[in-house]
Amino acid sequence: MRKSVTAVAALALAFGLTACGSDSGKSGGGDDDALVVGATAVPAGEVLTYIKDNLAEKAGLDLEIKEFTDYVLPNTALQEGTLDANLYQNQPFLDEFNKSKGTNLVSVVKAYLPPMGVYSKKVEDIAKLADGATVAVPNETTNEGRALKLLAAEGLITLKDGAGANASPADITANPRHLKFKELEPAQLPRSLDDVDVAVINNNYAQDAGYSPAKDAILLESAKDNPYANLLAVKKGDEDDPRVEKLARLLVSSDVKKFIEDKYQGSVLPVTSG
Incomplete structure (x- = not known):
C-alpha cells in the first residue's frame, strides 16, 4: 500500500500544476532570465511570493513561481528542465527520490522547517x-x-x-x-x-x-535536531547559477526570517543558515 514515485508522473505533469506568472522561463537561462521555481502553495509559494514582491527586484532577481499540488511533479519538472529550482521538500525525501528515480537533484540551502x-x-x-x-x-x-x-x-x-x-x-x-x-x-x-x-x-x-x-x-514535531527542513533544490551542476545563489541568500535573510515568524506564528520555523 505504500506509495513510491509513480511511473505516471510524467503524464500527470501536463495536468498537475498551475503557474503564477508567465511560462516563458526555461531552465539553464542567463543571468538576466527569470529563475523558474516550483513550489507547493503553502508555505513555499507564500515565502517565494514575499521574496518576489518585496526583495527580488533589489537583488537583481527575476523570479517566476509555478505552484504544484503534489510531491512528485516538482522534482520531475526540475529533472526535465522545465524548472530551474524547486522549494518544497526535505533532504530525506530528496535522497529517496534520487534513489528511486535515478535523478540527480541536489540541495542548495535549507529555508525553513514546516513541522509535521x-x-x-x-x-x-x-x-x-x-x-x-x-x-x-x-x-x-x-x-x-x-x-x-x-x-x-x-x-x-x-x-x-x-x-x-x-x-x-x-x-x-x-x-x-x-x-x-x-x-x-x-x-x-x-x-x-x-x-x-x-x-x-x-x-x-x-x-x-x-x-x-x-x-x-x-x-x-520539535525543531531540535530535525532533519526535515525544506530546501531549495536544483539539478546537479546548477548550484552556482548566479540566480540560484541570489535566491538562496534571500531565503535565509533576516527579512524572510521575520516574514516567516510574523506570518506563521510558530506553524513554520525559519532556518537562518544552510
Whole structure:
C-alpha cells in the first residue's frame, strides 16, 4: 500500500500544476532570465511570493513561481528542465527520490522547517488516544517514516533499531495501544479526519485545509535536531547559477526570517543558515 514515485508522473505533469506568472522561463537561462521555481502553495509559494514582491527586484532577481499540488511533479519538472529550482521538500525525501528515480537533484540551502503534526476531530489530547484507535499516515516512503518517528518519539509505538527515514508499519516492534494504521495520499489526510481517530499530516496540507499547526495539532514535531527542513533544490551542476545563489541568500535573510515568524506564528520555523 505504500506509495513510491509513480511511473505516471510524467503524464500527470501536463495536468498537475498551475503557474503564477508567465511560462516563458526555461531552465539553464542567463543571468538576466527569470529563475523558474516550483513550489507547493503553502508555505513555499507564500515565502517565494514575499521574496518576489518585496526583495527580488533589489537583488537583481527575476523570479517566476509555478505552484504544484503534489510531491512528485516538482522534482520531475526540475529533472526535465522545465524548472530551474524547486522549494518544497526535505533532504530525506530528496535522497529517496534520487534513489528511486535515478535523478540527480541536489540541495542548495535549507529555508525553513514546516513541522509535521497529528490532528484529530475526536481526540483533544494525544495521551488519551484510545486502545485500537485508527491512525492515518502518509503513504509516501519518507513521509510515512517521518510520521511513524513522530509517534515513536511520543512513546505511542516502538520502531526497530535502524528503521531510519524509510520506516514503515512493518518496522513497528511494540504497539501497546494496538493502533491501526491507514496509509493515504498525503493530500487526502485532512479529509480523512472524519473517518479516523487521528491523522499525521504534512504541514502544507494541514495549512491548505485551514489548520494552524502551532494551535491545532495535538502533537507537533520539535525543531531540535530535525532533519526535515525544506530546501531549495536544483539539478546537479546548477548550484552556482548566479540566480540560484541570489535566491538562496534571500531565503535565509533576516527579512524572510521575520516574514516567516510574523506570518506563521510558530506553524513554520525559519532556518537562518544552510
